[in-house]
Amino acid sequence: MLYYRYYLKTTLVLLGLFILGSCGKKEQQAPPPLSAPFITITPKDVPIYKEFAGQTFGDLDIELTARVDGILTAIHFTEGQKVSKGQLLYSIDPLEYNTKVEQIKGQVASSQSALVNAEEELKRIKPLADMNAVSKRELDAAVARAKAAKSNLESVTATLKNQQLERSYCDIISPIDGVIGISNVRVGDYISRLGNNAKLNTVSRLSQVRVRFTISESEFLDYRKKVDLTAKKEQSNMELLLSDGSTHPYKGRLSLTDAKIDPTTGTMTIECIFPNPNNILRAGQFSKVRTMVENQHNAIAIPQKAVTEIQGIFQVLIIDKENKIQNRIVEVGQKVGKEWTILKGLQSGDRVAIVGSLMYQPGTVVTPVPYVEKENNTL
Structure with missing residues (x-):
């Protein structure tokens, strides 16, 4: 009996300790907030900013177009590089035009001789006519021949200038300082003023670029209440987001707005200008213009x-x-x-x-x- 009581007490103590230990563990496992x-x-x-999809253009894009026909004999530039105003870019075979120039020069020389003879004859006849040694009719004829010779000389001289101008078109030079694109023709091609290869290349001035984008009629009406889009803005507050996700380091300004809404698309064209001193931007790039429209x-x-x-x-x-x-x-x-x-x-x-x-x-x-x-x- 004594052993049974001792066993019962020991069991109750252990059970109590187990319960207390279990409760302690539950309290420790409660997660904090x-x-x-x-x-x-x-x-x-x-x-508040607004972004518009736009396209870049050179500050000045000049298309080089052939003005005479002939074989392209030389290209004097590196495609995609800078060119200077007056630099020779293309050469078209000038043989045909040189020949025409020489022919007209011969006609000019002949006309000059004819004029000299006519004037000398007029100088000789005029004193005789004053003395009634020759008839008035002969004097009038001499005057007419001198005038005709002078007119003929002026005509062939003008023809010579025109022919020399055509000859100069065989040498195609750069009209501006800029960057030239990829040539549409190669040496040996036959160039025609009216053919598909009349457009030789494009020279772009890229010291600054124009970016054009369109806004819808509703956007125009909404934002015109917040920003005067019809007035030129001298402050530079526009950003240009490039296709690689970068932002052009120079801010742009509003250049112009179209005078009307295009009825076919319901949009209005806006143009802004961005400085481009390092020629990072090129004509034809697609980008986004971001501008603040409201604060x-x-x-x-x-x-x-x-x-x-x-x-x-x-x-x-x-x-x-x-x-x-x-x-x-x-x-x-x-x-x-x-x-x-x-x-x-x-x-x-x-x-x-x-x-x-x-x-x-x-x-x-x-x-x-x-x-x-x-x-x-x-x-």
């Missing part, structure tokens, strides 16, 4: 990663006074950089949780932690 990065809403001025005062903007869209409904998670997560439906506005403007649903002082995990459900108690933006920040 999740940390929730947050920002406090503070209204601020938010510049919203006392606006609310939050990181885009804080906004969730479900079937067209936008919502954010906020942390209430009891440090619990709550859903809040909002109305969004423009995206500005990494932020999203909020038109309705938030107010100054609200704490917006910047979380991306499904563990943060409405009603979850969290530990608020001030959000710090980090490069390649992932949650």
